[in-house]
Amino acid sequence: MRSLRTQIAVATCIVVFATIVAACILSNYLTSGMFAACMAAHYPAVAAFSVIFSVAMSFILARQISHPIVKAAAVTEQIAAGDYDVRFESPTKTTELHDLVEAVNHLAGALSKQETLRRQLTADVAHELRTPLTTLGTHLEAMTEGVWEPTPDRLNSCHEEILRLGKMVSDIERLERAEADDLQLDKTETDLFALAQSVTDNFAGELSKKNLRLDLCGEASIVSVDKDRIAGVIGNLISNAVKYTPDGGGIRITVEDKDKAGILTIEDTGIGISETDLPYIFERFYRADKSRTRGTGGAGIGLAIAKSVVTAHGGEVTAQSEPGQGSRFTISLPK
Numbered sequence: 001m002r003s004l005r006t007q008i009a010v011a012t013c014i015v016v017f018a019t020i021v022a023a024c025i026l027s028n029y030l031t032s033g034m035f036a037a038c039m040a041a042h043y044p045a046v047a048a049f050s051v052i053f054s055v056a057m058s059f060i061l062a063r064q065i066s067h068p069i070v071k072a073a074a075v076t077e078q079i080a081a082g083d084y085d086v087r088f089e090s091p092t093k094t095t096e097l098h099d100l101v102e103a104v105n106h107l108a109g110a111l112s113k114q115e116t117l118r119r120q121l122t123a124d125v126a127h128e129l130r131t132p133l134t135t136l137g138t139h140l141e142a143m144t145e146g147v148w149e150p151t152p153d154r155l156n157s158c159h160e161e162i163l164r165l166g167k168m169v170s171d172i173e174r175l176e177r178a179e180a181d182d183l184q185l186d187k188t189e190t191d192l193f194a195l196a197q198s199v200t201d202n203f204a205g206e207l208s209k210k211n212l213r214l215d216l217c218g219e220a221s222i223v224s225v226d227k228d229r230i231a232g233v234i235g236n237l238i239s240n241a242v243k244y245t246p247d248g249g250g251i252r253i254t255v256e257d258k259d260k261a262g263i264l265t266i267e268d269t270g271i272g273i274s275e276t277d278l279p280y281i282f283e284r285f286y287r288a289d290k291s292r293t294r295g296t297g298g299a300g301i302g303l304a305i306a307k308s309v310v311t312a313h314g315g316e317v318t319a320q321s322e323p324g325q326g327s328r329f330t331i332s333l334p335k
């Protein structure tokens with residue numbers, strides 16, 4: 001790989017060198033009288049050779065530089081037209097042009113991924129809405145037509161679907177607020193360990209229902225955060241750990257106090273997340289369980305909100321997982 005600057009410098013040196021050689025030959029002819037006649041004969045040939053050589057070098061260099069740029073322009077035009085599968089395949093040995101090729105290909109890849117997620121999002125929202133609406137529609141139709149008695153159970157089931165729709169709308173509103181550019185954070189000095197402890201206490205009922213063991217260990221770590229929002233994030237991660245860990249499993253929460261950040265880790269011995277799903281779990285409405293069964297509930301919004309809130313604090317949330325073994329979510333919050 002050579003840099004553009006080096007190539008231009010080398011080409012310029014060659015052209016200058018060729019001109020000097022030509023000039024030397026010429027001056028030799030000029031100074032030696034015995035070649036005077038010869039010079040008269042060769043002068044035009046040497047000059048012509050110099051000119052042809054310089055023009056050829058410039059042409060080759062210009063072609064080498066312009067070809068990938070012209071191709072890049074054509075490829076970006078195709079991307080702008082919505083063809084995200086197009087890739088730049090012209091190999092170039094020039095560092096800057098190679099970087100340009102890589103950047104264009106990366107742009108196409110990123111846009112293609114966004115497009116897939118956008119389609120998935122539309123399909124998921126439609127699915128989330130369709131299921132309760134279909135249930136409500138068929139139940140109410142059967143009751144109004146007298147096919148079904150409006151028993152408390154049936155009315156309850158309708159009410160549950162309405163509640164599910166309501167929860168989904170409020171989740172979307174929460175997500176929209178968390179993703180707003182001007183998310184207002186009411187920051188106070190907060191001990192991450194004490195906060196995790198108080199959030200954990202709220203899960204006592206769910207934990208005992210599933211016979212899950214929860215350990216909280218580590219140390220106090222004072223960070224400047226919006227207490228309510230971070231409590232919401234921790235709550236969401238614990239709720240996921242509870243939801244995706246089979247009965248009798250374990251959850252461990254650890255708080256570490258680092259120089260510049262407080263680190264909170266939530267590990268579970270649950271079902272884990274496959275390698276193919278892991279990169280997408282922080283996307284809106286993404287659920288590893290494609291069947292979107294009601295058993296595990298959830299619309300796939302919790303982690304998207306968690307990521308927005310943590311990012312707004314200048315922190316980071318990451319996930320690691322081993323399918324069948326468990327998952328580990330780590331939140332890092334700057335002090």
Ligand SMILES: Nc1ncnc2c1ncn2[C@@H]1O[C@H](COP(=O)(O)OP(=O)(O)OP(=O)(O)O)[C@@H](O)[C@H]1O
Pocket residue numbers: 171236240241244245268270271272273281282286287288289297298299300301302303304327
């Ligand atoms: N601890 C975990 N173990 C296994 N899978 C998990 C875990 N946490 C999250 N996931 C996977 O990531 C997906 C996205 O999680 P997220 O919290 O955003 O949504 P959800 O829990 O399905 O629904 P919501 O949080 O909106 O009620 C989940 O559907 C699940 O497939």
Ligand SMILES: [Mg+2]
Pocket residue numbers: 236239240298301302303
């Ligand atoms: Mg969740």
